[in-house]
Amino acid sequence: MLSIIYLIGSVTFIIGLKMLSHPATARKGNLVAAGGMTLAILGTIFLYRHNGERLHNYGWIFAGLLIGGIIGVLAARKVKMTAMPEMVSLFNGMGGACAALISVVEFNHMITVPPAGGIIPAVINAITDTGPASLSGRTLIILLGLIIGTVSFAGSMIAWGKLNGRIRDFAFGGQHIVNLLVLGVSLAAAVYLVAAIDRHVQPALTAGLELRLHADGIIRWLFYLVLLLSVVYGVLFVMPIGGADMPVVISLLNSFTGVAAACGGFLYNNPVMLTGGILVGSAGTILTILMCRAMNRSLKNVLIGSFGSVKTGVAKEQGQYKAISIADAAVVLGYAQKVIIVPGYGLAVAQAQHACHELEKLLEDRGVSVQYAIHPVAGRMPGHMNVLLAEADVPYEKLQEMEQANEAFPTTDAVLVLGANDVVNPAAKHDPDSPIYGMPILEVEQARMVIVNKRSMKPGYAGIENDLFFQPKTSMLFGDAREVLQQLIAEIKQV
Numbered sequence: 001m002l003s004i005i006y007l008i009g010s011v012t013f014i015i016g017l018k019m020l021s022h023p024a025t026a027r028k029g030n031l032v033a034a035g036g037m038t039l040a041i042l043g044t045i046f047l048y049r050h051n052g053e054r055l056h057n058y059g060w061i062f063a064g065l066l067i068g069g070i071i072g073v074l075a076a077r078k079v080k081m082t083a084m085p086e087m088v089s090l091f092n093g094m095g096g097a098c099a100a101l102i103s104v105v106e107f108n109h110m111i112t113v114p115p116a117g118g119i120i121p122a123v124i125n126a127i128t129d130t131g132p133a134s135l136s137g138r139t140l141i142i143l144l145g146l147i148i149g150t151v152s153f154a155g156s157m158i159a160w161g162k163l164n165g166r167i168r169d170f171a172f173g174g175q176h177i178v179n180l181l182v183l184g185v186s187l188a189a190a191v192y193l194v195a196a197i198d199r200h201v202q203p204a205l206t207a208g209l210e211l212r213l214h215a216d217g218i219i220r221w222l223f224y225l226v227l228l229l230s231v232v233y234g235v236l237f238v239m240p241i242g243g244a245d246m247p248v249v250i251s252l253l254n255s256f257t258g259v260a261a262a263c264g265g266f267l268y269n270n271p272v273m274l275t276g277g278i279l280v281g282s283a284g285t286i287l288t289i290l291m292c293r294a295m296n297r298s299l300k301n302v303l304i305g306s307f308g309s310v311k312t313g314v315a316k317e318q319g320q321y322k323a324i325s326i327a328d329a330a331v332v333l334g335y336a337q338k339v340i341i342v343p344g345y346g347l348a349v350a351q352a353q354h355a356c357h358e359l360e361k362l363l364e365d366r367g368v369s370v371q372y373a374i375h376p377v378a379g380r381m382p383g384h385m386n387v388l389l390a391e392a393d394v395p396y397e398k399l400q401e402m403e404q405a406n407e408a409f410p411t412t413d414a415v416l417v418l419g420a421n422d423v424v425n426p427a428a429k430h431d432p433d434s435p436i437y438g439m440p441i442l443e444v445e446q447a448r449m450v451i452v453n454k455r456s457m458k459p460g461y462a463g464i465e466n467d468l469f470f471q472p473k474t475s476m477l478f479g480d481a482r483e484v485l486q487q488l489i490a491e492i493k494q495v
Contacts, residue, residue, distance in 0.1 A: 012036025156232025346419015
């Protein structure tokens with residue numbers, strides 16, 4: 001019965017992931033996968049048996065489920081759209097921490113269980129009946145889960161702090177080398193541990209010796225050294241990463257958590273845990289690669305911790321920008337034939353997605369064709385703008401990907417940029433000194449006119465000036481996005 005439940009749970013994960021690929025079925029897919037997970041958890045609690053015995057301590061188990069469930073529901077309901085990226089980072093970090101704790105518990109269990117009554121086969125079975133057949137194989141899975149899960153946890157906590165402004169970017173000379181050294185020492189210690197387990201602990205079992213004698217030696221200390229070095233690497237890995245690159249990092253850390261969870265599935269011979277981890281790990285990896293291509297970055301640079309900090313911007317004299325009034329902007333938009341809206345993080349900060357959708361419907365009632373241009377890394381996490389606009393019931397068909405939008409800009413009468421900055425910066429194409437040089441952008445400057453809504457001329461998240469703001473076809477419309485859109489709606493109705 002438990003095997004059937006695990007099979008059902010695994011299938012629901014796959015079906016749910018497939019349904020997440022389209023907004024019309026995404027919510028239902030999320031519920032399908034959540035239902036499969038709930039079934040798998042309850043099946044494990046009530047049907048799983050170890051050496052013929054069921055789980056116990058139901059009070060602790062259900063207390064944990066209740067507390068975690070309440071915290072999760074309250075956090076999800078109260079979180080603002082602007083804080084969604086940090087919440088994703090925080091929850092992802094908790095997943096990595098959970099995988100790392102599993103490795104800590106299982107390692108201590110493995111090296112401290114003494115032989116029962118001198119019957120060595122029984123001891124070996126007690127240790128290995130839930131996972132890999134050899135102690136060295138089991139140790140390898142434990143260490144992989146420890147390293148990957150810890151890096152995911154530490155990196156996600158730094159990402160959480162950077163996204164909410166509590167932690168600033170930090171880098172130092174030779175950081176690439178330091179990062180590689182820390183990772184190399186951690187992996188070398190892990191390899192030595194696997195060999196030590198195979199050389200010392202396995203013979204101790206065979207000879208019927210107390211494994212506790214080894215628990216206080218170098219084996220235990222090396223294990224916690226690997227844990228410490230993984231924390232250090234996770235911190236150093238994320239600290240230098242620039243703001244515009246954070247969506248890629250979040251995606252990568254998410255894939256790490258999936259791989260760490262899959263290691264737990266190997267340890268416990270649990271197919272539903274293994275399937276879920278593989279799906280998260282593979283989907284996160286594919287998304288990371290796609291976003292790296294969208295940013296024209298190297299995945300190798302992500303792994304050694306230089307992502308987004310390869311170059312520093314050079315201050316330049318930009319000239320003058322020109323402002324536009326609400327009335328003039330309303331005339332431009334109201335009498336245009338084709339308008340493309342480019343949403344950015346500023347739209348999320350102002351909670352202006354509903355006003356934006358209202359403006360879109362008003363323009364379409366006047367016969368204006370309105371589309372949205374979505375950059376792959378707009379916002380602070382993968383798909384941030386898609387989620388934002390879906391909340392306002394913007395039709396998915398109106399969302400154009402970067403390649404489609406760039407083909408449409410030359411025939412567009414007006415582009416309305418709402419809170420986007422780095423993803424429309426032409427410096428990415430022609431300024432080799434820019435930190436975002438080489439990153440594909442939304443080429444809004446090809447439209448007949450560009451209206452940029454910002455609170456001020458302050459640089460975007462990457463901390464660099466935007467050449468677009470000073471071009472002849474660009475006009476600046478200052479103010480809070482929601483207030484500006486509401487004023488535009490009122491003005492257009494009078495035009």
